[in-house]
Amino acid sequence: MARPFLQASAIALALAVVPAGTAAMAAVDSNAYNELDQFMDVFARVKATYVDKVEDKVLIKGAIDGMLAALDPHSAYESGLDYDNLKIQTMGSYGGLGLTVTAEDGAVKIISPQEDTPGYRAGLKSGDYITHIDGKLIYGLTLDEAISQMRGPPGTKVALTIIRPGRDKPMDVALVRERIVQRPVKWEVKNGIGILNINTFSQDTGAAVRAGMAGVQKQLGHAPIGWIVDLRDNGGGLRDEAIDVADSFLNFGEIVSERGREKNDIERFYAKPGDPSRGLPTIVLVNSGSASASEIVAGALQDQHRALVMGVRSFGKGSVQTVLDLGGNTALRLTTSRYYTPSGRSVQEGGIEPDIKVPQISDPDYKTRPVFREDDLRRHLINEVKADDKALMEDTKDDPRFTATPDQLKAKGIEDFQLDYALRTLARLGTGPAAASKGKARS
Numbered sequence: 001m002a003r004p005f006l007q008a009s010a011i012a013l014a015l016a017v018v019p020a021g022t023a024a025m026a027a028v029d030s031n032a033y034n035e036l037d038q039f040m041d042v043f044a045r046v047k048a049t050y051v052d053k054v055e056d057k058v059l060i061k062g063a064i065d066g067m068l069a070a071l072d073p074h075s076a077y078e079s080g081l082d083y084d085n086l087k088i089q090t091m092g093s094y095g096g097l098g099l100t101v102t103a104e105d106g107a108v109k110i111i112s113p114q115e116d117t118p119g120y121r122a123g124l125k126s127g128d129y130i131t132h133i134d135g136k137l138i139y140g141l142t143l144d145e146a147i148s149q150m151r152g153p154p155g156t157k158v159a160l161t162i163i164r165p166g167r168d169k170p171m172d173v174a175l176v177r178e179r180i181v182q183r184p185v186k187w188e189v190k191n192g193i194g195i196l197n198i199n200t201f202s203q204d205t206g207a208a209v210r211a212g213m214a215g216v217q218k219q220l221g222h223a224p225i226g227w228i229v230d231l232r233d234n235g236g237g238l239r240d241e242a243i244d245v246a247d248s249f250l251n252f253g254e255i256v257s258e259r260g261r262e263k264n265d266i267e268r269f270y271a272k273p274g275d276p277s278r279g280l281p282t283i284v285l286v287n288s289g290s291a292s293a294s295e296i297v298a299g300a301l302q303d304q305h306r307a308l309v310m311g312v313r314s315f316g317k318g319s320v321q322t323v324l325d326l327g328g329n330t331a332l333r334l335t336t337s338r339y340y341t342p343s344g345r346s347v348q349e350g351g352i353e354p355d356i357k358v359p360q361i362s363d364p365d366y367k368t369r370p371v372f373r374e375d376d377l378r379r380h381l382i383n384e385v386k387a388d389d390k391a392l393m394e395d396t397k398d399d400p401r402f403t404a405t406p407d408q409l410k411a412k413g414i415e416d417f418q419l420d421y422a423l424r425t426l427a428r429l430g431t432g433p434a435a436a437s438k439g440k441a442r443s
Helices: 023-049 056-069 080-091 143-150 205-220 239-247 293-303 390-396 406-411 417-429
Strands: 003-005 076-079 093-096 099-104 107-113 129-133 157-163 171-176 178-181 185-190 193-198 227-230 254-259 266-270 282-286 308-311 319-325 330-340
Touching: 023 056, 056 076, 076 080, 080 093, 080 143, 080 330, 099 143, 129 143, 143 157, 185 205, 193 205, 193 417, 205 239, 227 417, 239 254, 239 293, 254 293, 282 293, 282 417, 293 308, 308 417
Parallel strands: 193 227, 227 282, 282 308
Antiparallel strands: 003 319, 076 330, 093 178, 099 107, 107 129, 129 157, 157 171, 185 193, 254 266, 254 330, 319 330
């Protein structure tokens, strides 16, 4: 099933008979046949004369990867663990132990266990090292290979050998895999304001946002002063979930449009009646890591004058990928359209420019840390209108609001300057009728 996404052991060359038509059509088909003949000639020569024997599937996969790499950075052939990771990103769940891990000096190190998962309940901790899986030494395996061995169907057993710094002997831990559900949304209340931190747009993210809104209002006992939607470092996900999230703040109007190869290939998506956010003041936080589905939400709420967008320019990925399952745990992720905000803007390359530019000055390296966006990627789709990121530094470098050092901020108890700035801004916006009515917002 194809799903709009905001990320074969042989080639079957279906050489159909050229239909009757113009000479130009025949010439095009003839050129295509010549190119395919050349490909098969290279394939045969590599198989016959390369210094080492190479399996057909290795050559075929390399050819497919090369073909898609020639298109744009987001079209790809997904197989094995790559496809598993793509499904986890979109479905939001997997069979495993609930451990976030990394590779360190050839070993697998636990970054953190997810709460209420097999790894968490077994007492595994950040900083532990996994040395054996089911009694087999994993030193030297790639991280992907180790992760593949830890994942599996829920209900199956797996044994880990753990080395914990400070302990003399390794620990053997027996675990049973479970369905691990990732939390796409985390919410909290600060100063009477509801904060919705959306980390990905996987299945049910829209429902999780509305559940977060309900949780905020239940904790307060009334409506909040307003909402902060934190999309920083959210790389995107499912288009439909982005539409659902934006719809939670809108009562009507267009959210996004998609345009394919042909001029008349346009599809528009609109908000449905009903506004779970109650029309309360809203700020959307974005940064250079906010991409794709995040930019759909930010662009829709900005264009509809429903929210202030705050932070720094977003990533600038204005294309939609369709995921086509090819069977055999493989899929084609192919760019099939561009998306546009309600005002007709494409965010491709340029991203979403915030209404209020606020750098993350609580990060001591914010001025020198390299920033990578869509326009830094090779073969990215071109957009005629492109934002200039230098403008941010020119606008903010001498601004007295943004001259404090990280140490000065920390002394004031500010660990996240952008969030703190949003909270203070929203508090000022909330001093009007909404605050005077003690949280009684319009429905």
